[in-house]
Amino acid sequence: MLVAVLTSLLAVPGLFFIWSALSLQANKKKAETTGLPLLVRWVTPINPFWLLCGSSIVLKCRAWGIGTKNFHRFYTFGWEANERHIVHEELGPAFMLVSPGGNWLCVSDASVFAEVIHRRTDFRRNMEQFELLNVYGKNLATTDDEEWQKHRKITAITFTERNNELVWKQSISQARGMIEYWLKHQHVNTTADDTKIFTLNVLAAAIFNKSYSYHGAAEAKAEEKDDNDSHLYRDSLGRILGHVIPILICGEQGLKAWWTPKTWKEVSNSIATFRSYVTGLINEERANIERGEQNNQHLVAAVVRACEREKHEASGGKRTATLTEQEIISNMFVYAFAGNDTTAIVLNHLLVNLAAHPDSQEWVAEEIRHYLPDNDRTTWAYTTFPKLKRCQAVIMEALRLAHPLGQLVKGTGAFPQTIQIGSRAVTLPPNTVIQLSLAAMHTHPTYWGQDPLQWNPSRFITTPPTDAIVNAPIEAEILASDTAPHFLPWATGQRVCPGRKFSQVELVAALAVLLRDHVVSPQPNAGESLEAARKRVFATGLEIEHEGSILHEMRHSKSIALTWRRRGE
Numbered sequence: 001m002l003v004a005v006l007t008s009l010l011a012v013p014g015l016f017f018i019w020s021a022l023s024l025q026a027n028k029k030k031a032e033t034t035g036l037p038l039l040v041r042w043v044t045p046i047n048p049f050w051l052l053c054g055s056s057i058v059l060k061c062r063a064w065g066i067g068t069k070n071f072h073r074f075y076t077f078g079w080e081a082n083e084r085h086i087v088h089e090e091l092g093p094a095f096m097l098v099s100p101g102g103n104w105l106c107v108s109d110a111s112v113f114a115e116v117i118h119r120r121t122d123f124r125r126n127m128e129q130f131e132l133l134n135v136y137g138k139n140l141a142t143t144d145d146e147e148w149q150k151h152r153k154i155t156a157i158t159f160t161e162r163n164n165e166l167v168w169k170q171s172i173s174q175a176r177g178m179i180e181y182w183l184k185h186q187h188v189n190t191t192a193d194d195t196k197i198f199t200l201n202v203l204a205a206a207i208f209n210k211s212y213s214y215h216g217a218a219e220a221k222a223e224e225k226d227d228n229d230s231h232l233y234r235d236s237l238g239r240i241l242g243h244v245i246p247i248l249i250c251g252e253q254g255l256k257a258w259w260t261p262k263t264w265k266e267v268s269n270s271i272a273t274f275r276s277y278v279t280g281l282i283n284e285e286r287a288n289i290e291r292g293e294q295n296n297q298h299l300v301a302a303v304v305r306a307c308e309r310e311k312h313e314a315s316g317g318k319r320t321a322t323l324t325e326q327e328i329i330s331n332m333f334v335y336a337f338a339g340n341d342t343t344a345i346v347l348n349h350l351l352v353n354l355a356a357h358p359d360s361q362e363w364v365a366e367e368i369r370h371y372l373p374d375n376d377r378t379t380w381a382y383t384t385f386p387k388l389k390r391c392q393a394v395i396m397e398a399l400r401l402a403h404p405l406g407q408l409v410k411g412t413g414a415f416p417q418t419i420q421i422g423s424r425a426v427t428l429p430p431n432t433v434i435q436l437s438l439a440a441m442h443t444h445p446t447y448w449g450q451d452p453l454q455w456n457p458s459r460f461i462t463t464p465p466t467d468a469i470v471n472a473p474i475e476a477e478i479l480a481s482d483t484a485p486h487f488l489p490w491a492t493g494q495r496v497c498p499g500r501k502f503s504q505v506e507l508v509a510a511l512a513v514l515l516r517d518h519v520v521s522p523q524p525n526a527g528e529s530l531e532a533a534r535k536r537v538f539a540t541g542l543e544i545e546h547e548g549s550i551l552h553e554m555r556h557s558k559s560i561a562l563t564w565r566r567r568g569e
C-alpha cells in the first residue's frame with residue numbers, strides 16, 4: 001500500500017518533468033526557425049505556481065549559491081525589469097525565450113516596437129496575461145476590436161479637463177496630509193505603502209466621489225478599528241488590488257473554500273463590497289437622471305450619463321453601443337486597478353531617487369517656487385500644471401529607470417507573422433508571445449548614450465540659446481515629449497493609456513507640495529556616511545520585485561528610511 005502511494009506521489013512530478021522536457025524540445029524547434037538567439041527556461045514565465053513563489057525560490061538559491069547563473073538571472077518573475085538592457089547587449093535587440101509553455105519574443109528595438117504596436121490586427125494584446133483583470137467580467141483592458149471600442153468610447157470620454165482639475169486639487173490636499181504625516185513619523189520606511197494610500201484617496205475622489213483625509217499606513221490601521229464603514233469601500237479596493245493573483249487562481253467563490261487563508265476569504269468579501277458600492281452609485285445616478293439632476297462629477301456618474309445618452313440615441317435609430325451594469329462595474333475596477341498602484345509605484349521611485357540626488361531636489365524646487373510663489377496652497381491653480389516641466393522631467397526619468405509595467409505584451413495569435421528585425425525579415429511561429437520590454441528599451445545605450453542607468457532628469461529638458469530667451473530662463477526651458485519611438489511609458493497608438501494626464505497631474509501636484517518647502521534625504525545606517533546612504537538607496541531603488549503582484553515594485557522598499565525636514569530648518 002505504502003509503495004503504491006509513494007510510487008504515485010513520485011509519478012506525478014516525473015510525468016510533469018517528461019511533459020516539460022518534450023514540450024520544451026518542441027518549442028525549441030519552432031523557435032530555431034526564426035534564426036534568432038535563444039534563451040531556454042525550464043519554467044514557463046506565467047506558470048501560476050511560479051507566479052506565487054518562484055521569485056522567492058530563486059532568491060533563496062541565489063543567496064545560498066545553489067543553481068546556475070542562468071537560473072539566478074532569468075527565472076524570477078519580472079527578471080526583465082532587473083536585467084534592463086544588459087541581456088539585450090548580450091543577445092541582441094530581439095531573442096526568443098523558449099519555455100515548456102510557449103515561446104516569447106523579447107524585444108528592445110524601437111522599430112520593432114513601432115511595427116508591433118501599429119500592426120494591431122496582426123499583433124494583438126495577449127489576453128491570457130490580462131485574464132486576472134476580469135474579476136467583474138470583461139472590460140476595456142480585456143477586450144479587443146468592436147467590443148473594446150465600445151468600452152473605450154464610453155469610458156474615455158469621462159476623462160475630461162474638469163476631472164483633471166479635480167485630480168489636481170485632490171492631489172494637493174492629499175499630498176499635504178502625507179507630508180504632515182511624514183514630518184511626524186520620522187524616519188519613514190513606509191513610503192511604498194503611504195504612496196498607495198495617497199493614490200487610493202485621489203482615485204476615490206475622482207472616480208467615486210469619496211473624499212478621505214490622509215492617514216498613513218500606521219494610522220490607517222487605527223482608523224479601521226473605529227468601525228466607521230465609510231472606509232469600507234476604499235479598503236475593499238485596496239485589498240482586491242493587493243491580491244489579484246489569488247483571485248486569478250481561485251476566482252471570487254473559490255477564495256472562500258475551506259482551505260484558503262483568512263485573508264483570501266476577506267478578499268472574497270471585498271469583491272462583493274466593491275460591487276455593491278458601485279451598484280449603489282449607478283442606481284443613485286440613474287435616479288438623479290430621472291429627476292433631471294446631473295451634478296455629480298465623479299467618473300461613475302459620467303459613465304452612467306454617457307450610457308444613458310447612447311441608449312437615447314439608439315432609440316432615435318442611431319447605431320450605438322452602451323455598457324451593462326456589470327460592464328460599468330468592471331470598467332471602474334479596471335480604472336482603479338490600472339491607475340492606483342502604477343502611479344504609487346512611480347511616486348515611490350521618484351522620492352527615493354530625489355532623496356539620493358539632492359541637486360535634483362534643488363532643481364525641481366527652484367521651478368516650483370518660481371511658478372507657485374504663494375504659500376497658500378488653496379490658490380495654486382490647475383493652469384500651472386503644464387508649466388512645471390522639471391517636475392514632469394523627473395517623473396519621466398523615474399519611469400525610464402523603473403517602469404511599473406516593465407513591458408507591453410502582445411501576441412501573434414494562431415497565425416505566423418513576419419516582422420522586420422534589423423536587416424532581416426523574421427517569421428514568428430503561431431502563438432508566439434511578444435514582450436516589448438520597456439525596461440530594456442528605456443535603458444539601452446543606443447538611445448540613451450553612455451549613462452543609461454544614471455539618474456539624470458535634465459536629459460528631458462533643453463534650454464534655447466540665451467539670445468533667444470525673453471523672460472526668465474526657466475520659462476524658456478523645453479520639455480521633451482512623453483512619447484517618442486524609444487520612450488513609451490504610457491504606450492502609444494490605439495491602446496495608449498487613457499489615464500496618462502490623470503497620472504501626470506497627480507504626480508506633479510504631489511511633487512509641488514512635497515518639494516516646494518521640504519527636503520528629503522536617506523537615513524544613513526549606523527556608521528554610514530550620508531553620501532554612502534545616497535548611493536545605497538539609489539542602487540536599492542533599481543532592484544525590482546514582481547512576485548505575487550502583476551506590477552513591478554521596488555524589492556526592498558522597507559529597507560529605505562527617508563527623513564523629511566522643512567526647508568531651512
Ligand code: HEM
Pocket residue numbers: 140141142152334335336338339340342343346399404405407408409488489490491494495496497498499500502503504
Ligand atoms: C504613471 C502612471 C501610469 C502609467 C506608467 C501607465 C501606463 C500604462 C500603459 C503602458 C498602458 C498600456 C498597457 C498595454 O498596452 O499593455 C496603460 C493602459 C491603461 N491605463 Fe495606464 N498608466 C498610468 C496611470 C493610469 C491611470 C491614473 C489610469 C486611470 C485612472 C490608467 C488607466 C489605464 C487603463 C484603463 C489602461 C488600459 C487601456 C486599454 O487597454 O485600452 N492608467 N497604462
